[in-house]
Amino acid sequence: xxxxxxxxxxxxxxxxxxxxxxxxxxxxxxxxxxxxxxxxxxxxxxxxxxxxxxxxxxxxxxx
Numbered sequence: 480x481x482x483x484x485x486x487x488x489x490x491x492x493x494x495x496x497x498x499x500x501x502x503x504x505x506x507x508x509x510x511x512x513x514x515x516x517x518x519x520x521x522x523x524x525x526x527x528x529x530x531x532x533x534x535x536x537x538x539x540x541x542x
Contacts (some may be wrong), residue, residue: 496502505513 493502
């Protein structure tokens with residue numbers, strides 16, 4: 480299935496959930512926690528792979 484079709488189907492599902500009142504709406508605390516977990520997982524993956532590809536691309540960039 481192409482991405483456009485998949486996105487269209489997901490959009491319909493999200494709209495239906497909001498109309499029904501069962502859709503999840505993130506609080507700022509939930510969003511903060513999810514972001515923290517994502518950052519930790521990303522960092523963990525980088526460490527496990529040795530970080531060579533990421534480190535070389537970051538060394539030339541300014542932070």
